[in-house]
Amino acid sequence: METIFDVENFNLWYGENHALHNINMQIEKNSITALIGPSGCGKSTFIKTLNRMNDLIPSVRLSGSIKYRGQEIVNSKINVYNLRKEVGMVFQKPNPFPMSIYDNIAYGPRTHGIKNKSQLNEIVEKSLRDAAIFDELKDRLKDSALGLSGGQQQRLCIARALAVKPDVLLMDEPTSALDPISTSKIEELVLELKKNYSIVIVTHNMQQAVRISDYTAFFLLGDLVEFDKTDKIFSQPADKRTEDYITGRFG
Amino acid sequence: MNLLDKNNKDTVESIAGTIFLVLGIVNIAFVLLICIYLIIAGLPAIGKIGIIDFLFGTKWASTAAEPKFGILPFILTSIYGTAGAIVIGLPLGFFSALYLAKIASHKVRITVEPLIDLLAGIPSVVYGFIGMLVLVPAIRSIFDLPDGASLFAAIIVLAVMILPSIIKVSITALEAVPEEYELGSLALGANEIETYCRVVVPAAKSGIAAAVVLGVGRAIGEAMAVMMVAGNAANMPSLFESVRFLTTAVASEMSYSSGLQREALFSIALVLFVFIMLINAVLNVLLKRGGVKRK
Numbered sequence: 001m002e003t004i005f006d007v008e009n010f011n012l013w014y015g016e017n018h019a020l021h022n023i024n025m026q027i028e029k030n031s032i033t034a035l036i037g038p039s040g041c042g043k044s045t046f047i048k049t050l051n052r053m054n055d056l057i058p059s060v061r062l063s064g065s066i067k068y069r070g071q072e073i074v075n076s077k078i079n080v081y082n083l084r085k086e087v088g089m090v091f092q093k094p095n096p097f098p099m100s101i102y103d104n105i106a107y108g109p110r111t112h113g114i115k116n117k118s119q120l121n122e123i124v125e126k127s128l129r130d131a132a133i134f135d136e137l138k139d140r141l142k143d144s145a146l147g148l149s150g151g152q153q154q155r156l157c158i159a160r161a162l163a164v165k166p167d168v169l170l171m172d173e174p175t176s177a178l179d180p181i182s183t184s185k186i187e188e189l190v191l192e193l194k195k196n197y198s199i200v201i202v203t204h205n206m207q208q209a210v211r212i213s214d215y216t217a218f219f220l221l222g223d224l225v226e227f228d229k230t231d232k233i234f235s236q237p238a239d240k241r242t243e244d245y246i247t248g249r250f251g
Numbered sequence: 252m253n254l255l256d257k258n259n260k261d262t263v264e265s266i267a268g269t270i271f272l273v274l275g276i277v278n279i280a281f282v283l284l285i286c287i288y289l290i291i292a293g294l295p296a297i298g299k300i301g302i303i304d305f306l307f308g309t310k311w312a313s314t315a316a317e318p319k320f321g322i323l324p325f326i327l328t329s330i331y332g333t334a335g336a337i338v339i340g341l342p343l344g345f346f347s348a349l350y351l352a353k354i355a356s357h358k359v360r361i362t363v364e365p366l367i368d369l370l371a372g373i374p375s376v377v378y379g380f381i382g383m384l385v386l387v388p389a390i391r392s393i394f395d396l397p398d399g400a401s402l403f404a405a406i407i408v409l410a411v412m413i414l415p416s417i418i419k420v421s422i423t424a425l426e427a428v429p430e431e432y433e434l435g436s437l438a439l440g441a442n443e444i445e446t447y448c449r450v451v452v453p454a455a456k457s458g459i460a461a462a463v464v465l466g467v468g469r470a471i472g473e474a475m476a477v478m479m480v481a482g483n484a485a486n487m488p489s490l491f492e493s494v495r496f497l498t499t500a501v502a503s504e505m506s507y508s509s510g511l512q513r514e515a516l517f518s519i520a521l522v523l524f525v526f527i528m529l530i531n532a533v534l535n536v537l538l539k540r541g542g543v544k545r546k
Contacts, residue, residue: 111436
């Protein structure tokens with residue numbers, strides 16, 4: 001297997017608060033890696049480091065190393081806009097822009113310089129198809145994206161992320177604001193997307209991690225307690241704290 | 252305890268309620284009184300002069316042997332002056348707001364914002380005074396005119412005067428845009444400027460439109476400062492000529508007016524009032540649509 005992200009001795013501070021301690025893990029290509037752990041354990045912080053969205057918080061300090069396909073992204077002068085094009089992100093709360101469905105999807109490609117109308121049409125259709133939402137929306141492309149249901153909005157946001165042809169998709173609790181039916185649609189979609197993308201997903205829902213992920217990382221109070229194949233973590237956890245968490249003793 | 256019993260609290264409550272109601276009615280009564288008085292005082296002269304001659308007459312000569320009461324020069328001057336102030340003030344104010352709301356560091360912002368508030372608090376006579384002493388002579392020498400007191404001078408003074416309201420309302424509008432939009436755009440690899448131009452500003456557009464209308468309201472109602480820099484001659488408007496606004500037309504003749512002249516001044520005030528009512532109606536619609544609270 002090919003490694004997409006190679007994390008070594010990675011630390012993160014919010015001001016004086018040491019939020020992530022010495023994280024080491026490898027994220028593999030075309031796999032789904034789930035990050036689990038109680039609120040405030042640092043999993044969302046960690047995922048936002050992978051596309052440098054943490055740069056937006058002024059007090060953040062980093063140390064150690066994270067290599068994306070061999071290139072150092074921690075404290076290095078990379079072009080973050082290119083990194084974010086390669087490493088797309090889907091947020092907890094569906095956040096379509098207040099514009100038409102079409103313009104939402106075309107936003108990313110336009111940003112990266114695609115102006116040709118037929119090329120844009122093609123990208124919009126393909127992205128919506130890949131996000132399994134084309135048939136529902138094909139007659140409404142000119143309508144405002146804000147009129148869609150929460151589940152549709154979230155799949156639209158996934159389509160929007162796919163439209164810039166990323167390599168990795170980061171998903172920060174993408175189903176926590178959705179109902180069970182929308183959730184299962186997103187889960188099916190994520191499993192489908194694994195063929196072409198590498199996916200890192202933060203989830204509060206341990207069943208979700210079991211259902212869809214290949215690898216699971218358990219975070220607790222800023223430590224990466226355990227990182228292994230999902231079946232291993234949920235059947236024979238090596239660490240007592242992992243066992244306590246997955247059996248529901250805390251969290 | 253019998254739940255139907257009335258007690259002292261209810262009495263206090265109902266007295267307080269009545270007091271607030273009366274105070275509220277007094278407020279509304281003022282507005283209605285002004286409105287009704289202006290209509291009663293303003294309509295007769297329009298009838299005597301003829302509405303067409305009054306609104307579209309190009310000559311105002313209220314004290315001539317054969318007086319003329321055409322207020323088109325004032326109407327157009329007010330419109331041009333306000334439009335000019337918006338053309339200059341809007342880009343200036345809007346980009347300042349964008350800078351302060353999104354780009355400036357916290358330190359810069361807390362230094363600059365009180366200064367903008369201060370700008371809003373300066374009395375208009377001071378603007379007029381500075382305009383008279385600095386701007387008017389500067390315009391005279393730069394453009395080589397016999398006199399610098401002109402529509403152009405008034406436009407610049409008005410542009411500066413409306414800046415605070417445009418900046419304040421635009422900042423509020425920009426900050427009302429949910430952060431998720433910004434994050435969504437940045438996560439797609441867009442840079443900050445692109446994100447502001449393509450997502451944040453369009454999402455704030457009705458609030459920004461409200462800023463414009465508020466600026467228009469300010470500019471069209473301003474009298475003192477423009478009176479001091481516009482020269483105040485009842486010419487049809489031209490950028491470098493002395494002009495008179497609707498507001499200044501009322502203010503400059505009221506003290507010595509009599510008869511039909513005085514009545515016509517009330518009619519001018521009525522016209523101005525109608526303008527301001529329209530602007531307020533537009534503003535209310537925009538604010539409702541934009542979900543931005545008026546400050």
